[in-house]
Amino acid sequence: MYTTPIREPKTEIPAELDRCRLEAKHMAETLLELEAKSSYEDQTRLVGSRIGVVSLVAATILALGACTSCNQLPTPRATSESPSSAPATERVVGPLTPADAQALATMNDRLRQYLDLRTKIERSLPKLPKEATPQQIDKNQRAMEKLVREARATAKPGDIFTPEARPVIQRLLASVFGGPDGKQLKAAIMDENQAAPSKVKLAVNGRYPDTVPLATVPPQVLQTLPKLTEDLEYRFIGDSLILLDVRAHVIADFIEDIVPK
Amino acid sequence: MRIRQWSSVALVLLLIWAGAAGVHAIQSPAESPVALPNKDGSFKFSVLGDFGVGDQKQFQLADQMATLHGRFKYDLVVTVGDNILGSERPQDFQKKFEIPYKPLLDAGVKFYASLGNHDSREQRFYKLFNMEGKLYYSFSPKAKIRFFAFDSTYPEPEQIRWLEKELAASNDDWKIVFFHQPLYSSGRTHGSDLQLREVLEPLFLKHNVSVVLSGHDHVYERVKPQKGIAYFVVGSGGRLRVGNIDRKSGLTAKGFDTDQAFMAAEISGDQMYFNAISRLGQTVDSGVLTRRKITP
Numbered sequence: 107m108y109t110t111p112i113r114e115p116k117t118e119i120p121a122e123l124d125r126c127r128l129e130a131k132h133m134a135e136t137l138l139e140l141e142a143k144s145s146y147e148d149q150t151r152l153v154g155s156r157i158g159v160v161s162l163v164a165a166t167i168l169a170l171g172a173c174t175s176c177n178q179l180p181t182p183r184a185t186s187e188s189p190s191s192a193p194a195t196e197r198v199v200g201p202l203t204p205a206d207a208q209a210l211a212t213m214n215d216r217l218r219q220y221l222d223l224r225t226k227i228e229r230s231l232p233k234l235p236k237e238a239t240p241q242q243i244d245k246n247q248r249a250m251e252k253l254v255r256e257a258r259a260t261a262k263p264g265d266i267f268t269p270e271a272r273p274v275i276q277r278l279l280a281s282v283f284g285g286p287d288g289k290q291l292k293a294a295i296m297d298e299n300q301a302a303p304s305k306v307k308l309a310v311n312g313r314y315p316d317t318v319p320l321a322t323v324p325p326q327v328l329q330t331l332p333k334l335t336e337d338l339e340y341r342f343i344g345d346s347l348i349l350l351d352v353r354a355h356v357i358a359d360f361i362e363d364i365v366p367k
Numbered sequence: 368m369r370i371r372q373w374s375s376v377a378l379v380l381l382l383i384w385a386g387a388a389g390v391h392a393i394q395s396p397a398e399s400p401v402a403l404p405n406k407d408g409s410f411k412f413s414v415l416g417d418f419g420v421g422d423q424k425q426f427q428l429a430d431q432m433a434t435l436h437g438r439f440k441y442d443l444v445v446t447v448g449d450n451i452l453g454s455e456r457p458q459d460f461q462k463k464f465e466i467p468y469k470p471l472l473d474a475g476v477k478f479y480a481s482l483g484n485h486d487s488r489e490q491r492f493y494k495l496f497n498m499e500g501k502l503y504y505s506f507s508p509k510a511k512i513r514f515f516a517f518d519s520t521y522p523e524p525e526q527i528r529w530l531e532k533e534l535a536a537s538n539d540d541w542k543i544v545f546f547h548q549p550l551y552s553s554g555r556t557h558g559s560d561l562q563l564r565e566v567l568e569p570l571f572l573k574h575n576v577s578v579v580l581s582g583h584d585h586v587y588e589r590v591k592p593q594k595g596i597a598y599f600v601v602g603s604g605g606r607l608r609v610g611n612i613d614r615k616s617g618l619t620a621k622g623f624d625t626d627q628a629f630m631a632a633e634i635s636g637d638q639m640y641f642n643a644i645s646r647l648g649q650t651v652d653s654g655v656l657t658r659r660k661i662t663p
Contacts, residue, residue, distance in 0.1 A: 237494030240457035247489065297556065298452065298485055319453045322484045325562055328521070336488065336502065336521070352488045 206274045210332055213271035220266060220358060221335060224351065227253045250354040255311045263310055266349055266359035271332075276364060278330045279347070283366050287326065292365060294322045295342050306343055308360045314350055318343055401653040403642055405439055409635040410509045414545070416447035416582025417483065418604030419463035425605045428627040428646045429467035435631055435644060436471055443508060444468075444476060445516075447582035447601055448483025448547030450496065455487050464495065479506065481516040483547040483582060502526070505533050512634060513539040517546035519563055519581075527566060534574035541634055541658055544571065545580040551598045553616035554584025556608055571596055577658040578639065586611050586624040587643050589652055597656050601643075603628040623651040 202210065227250060234246045258265075267275065283292060299321035306315050321342040331340055338358065339350045345365035349358040403411075413432060418425055432444075451463050465472065472478075472495065480496035481503075482488065491498040498504060502518040503526050517530060534542060548557070550564040560583075571579065572594055582602035590598035604627060612622040627646040632639055637660075643652035 234492050234500075235494075236492060236500035237497075238492040240460035240493060243489050243492055244457050294557065316454045316456055320485045320487060323520075325522075325560075339488070355487075355489075 202274075209268075209270040209274045212268040213266060213275075213332055216266045216268060217332070217334070217338070221337065223257055224250075224254060224337065224354070227257060228353065247353065247355045250351075251313055251356050254351060254354045254356050258311055261310045261359075263359060263361075265310065267347075267361050272361055275331065275347070275361065279327065279364055280366065282326050282330050285326075288366075291324045291326060294324050295327075295365060297322060299342060299344065308343065308346055308348065308357060308362070310357060310359055312357050314341075314348075314355050314357060315343070400650055401640060401642075401655050403439055403631060403633045403640050404635060405633065406635050409633050410512055411439060411441035411631070411633045412508070413441050413444045414447065414580050414599065414601045414630040414632065415444055415604045416547075416580075416600075417449040417452070417585050417602040417606065418446070419449065419451040419459075420453070420605040421459070421463040421467075422605070424607070424627050424646055425463070426467045428604060428629060429471075431644055431646060431648050432468070432629055433470035433474075434648065436474060436476065439631060439633075441476065441631060441633075444471070444478045445514060445543075445545050445580060446478060446480040446496070447545050447580050448481050448519075449485045449582060449602070449605075450480050450483065450490060451487075452485050452605065455490070460493065479514065479516065481546050482518055482520065484520045503529060505537070507539065509634075511540040513537050513542055515542065515544045517544060517567075519546040519548040519560070522563060522566065527570075530567075531570050531574070534570055534576065537574070540637070541578070541639070542574065542576045543578045543580065544576055547581060548583045549581035549598065549600045549602075550579065551590040551593055551618050552581070552584045552600045553588055553590075553613045553618045553622065554586055554600065554602070554608070555611050555613050557584050558613075558616075559618075568594070568596075575659050575661050578656070580630075584608070584611060586622065587628040587630070587651065588612060588619055588623075589621040589641075589643070589654070590618050591620045592656075595659050597639075599630060599641075601628070601630045621652040621654075626651075 230253065231246065231249055234242065238246075264272070282288065298319045306318060323340050323342065328340065334340065334349075337352055339352055341348050341350045342365065343360075345367075346360050346362045347364045348360040350356070351358050405411075413435075415432070418428070435441075451459055453459070453463075468476075468478070477497055478495055480490065480493075480498055482490060488502065490496055491502055492500050497506075498516070502521070503516055505513055505515045507513045515530060515533060518526060530544075544567075548560040548563055550568060551559050570576075576596060578597045578599070580599050580601060582600065582604075584600050585602045585606055585608040586600060587603040588600040590600065592598075603623065607627055608624065610624055612619060612624045614622065621643075623643060623645065628643050628651055630641060630643045632641040634640075637658050638655050639658065640655045641653065642650050645651050
């Protein structure tokens with residue numbers, strides 16, 4: 107007979123509410139973007155968000171590498187000076203300093219180049235049917251992998267995660283992992299990521315190891331990093347951040363030791 | 368000897384009584400089970416999440432799904448993500464999906480997948496997941512019922528705009544949304560995704576969504592109705608997290624975290640009946656809910 111197991115509580119409600127409150131602060135970016143772009147939201151919700159929207163737009167322009175306008179914008183305050191009540195975009199991600207924005211822009215340029223290349227490669231391959239077998243998916247993936255590898259034969263670490271962008275990414279992620287949810291975020295990343303991979307040797311153009319599960323990339327991390335198209339993903343292998351080409355199943359670039367111990 | 372005969376008679380009577388009561392298995396003695404009515408013409412489906420591990424327990428739960436299908440002919444299974452955990456080679460699709468659910472697939476049951484955080488996006492092309500190459504999509508398996516699959520790992524603004532448009536355009540009585548990360552969950556490992564809730568819940572409320580199905584936390588939980596919407600976490604299809612439900616969250620209407628489980632449901636008119644069934648065939652939760660009817 108089934109009976110519902112009863113356990114002693116380990117977490118008090120106030121603690122949970124506190125956690126919720128903290129997490130709620132991280133929500134602002136997506137919400138503000140929606141509020142700015144969509145008509146379905148209740149207009150009254152926008153009233154308190156106008157300043158946040160303006161900040162977000164400014165940060166986005168900077169982050170996406172609109173370098174020509176960097177110098178025209180006022181220098182935002184440093185992350186460390188942001189009050190704890192500030193929206194997530196200010197408290198965790200930035201706003202980016204012009205120097206940081208410029209550094210990330212170098213990565214965006216490389217990303218664009220990579221996507222141009224893989225688009226050409228993809229066009230040269232038969233289109234994967236919308237209802238494919240695992241064998242067809244695998245075959246297509248391996249064909250793509252081969253062509254990407256050939257086209258980027260001289261690629262090396264740092265070609266996409268540029269030397270300029272790396273320290274900025276490391277710093278931004280350190281601030282995320284050092285934040286109030288840092289422990290939980292690291293646990294989420296390492297969940298299903300245990301068997302991995304100090305032993306896995308990462309290589310640019312290397313196939314994503316077949317036996318390594320795809321690890322979680324928490325939304326807070328995704329929000330912090332430059333945005334990707336749906337053909338590329340950020341993933342973690344062990345404590346390394348990788349840029350995964352989804353269709354080719356190839357590691358396009360990586361940064362080691364980015365998840366703090 | 369006489370005692371044994373009487374015991375046998377009693378057991379037979381008990382089984383007859385249980386069979387007459389509808390489609391359900393053993394239930395907690397403290398509660399009256401709500402049987403799935405198993406009506407002709409009703410819409411029947413199952414829900415499965417976080418299942419693709421390829422181990423014995425997944426197979427055993429799959430057997431229960433097939434057993435149920437023998438007497439409760441559900442048309443489809445919606446998956447709430449983490450469909451293939453670990454490696455995703457062609458042989459993994461077999462071992463973690465095609466073999467365990469072969470009886471259902473052979474019986475014509477269709478699986479409609481949403482993707483989890485451990486799923487490769489290439490799964491959208493896998494024909495048995497019926498995603499037709501899309502990361503997010505909607506489908507109507509029967510008049511007045513529509514499902515919406517959402518990719519909650521990457522809730523990009525364009526996807527959210529798509530969801531709103533789809534929800535707004537749908538005049539269906541039943542709008543059921545399914546995706547991986549739960550808006551409400553008492554799972555200690557992940558819990559409620561508050562960022563996602565902030566964005567999606569207003570859409571669900573505005574556009575008359577009645578039921579939301581998720582996974583991610585490897586437990587079964589029926590959340591107390593939130594603003595009139597029913598939320599289920601069905602991440603209990605494979606790698607279980609025993610004892611992972613935080614009973615003090617205040618969210619749980621019914622939780623089950625001691626064995627694998629899936630959910631079976633039946634929509635008849637304005638009612639949706641549901642059972643959660645464990646790996647051992649026990650009905651660990653059951654009930655009936657009424658669809659939302661908001662007036663513009």
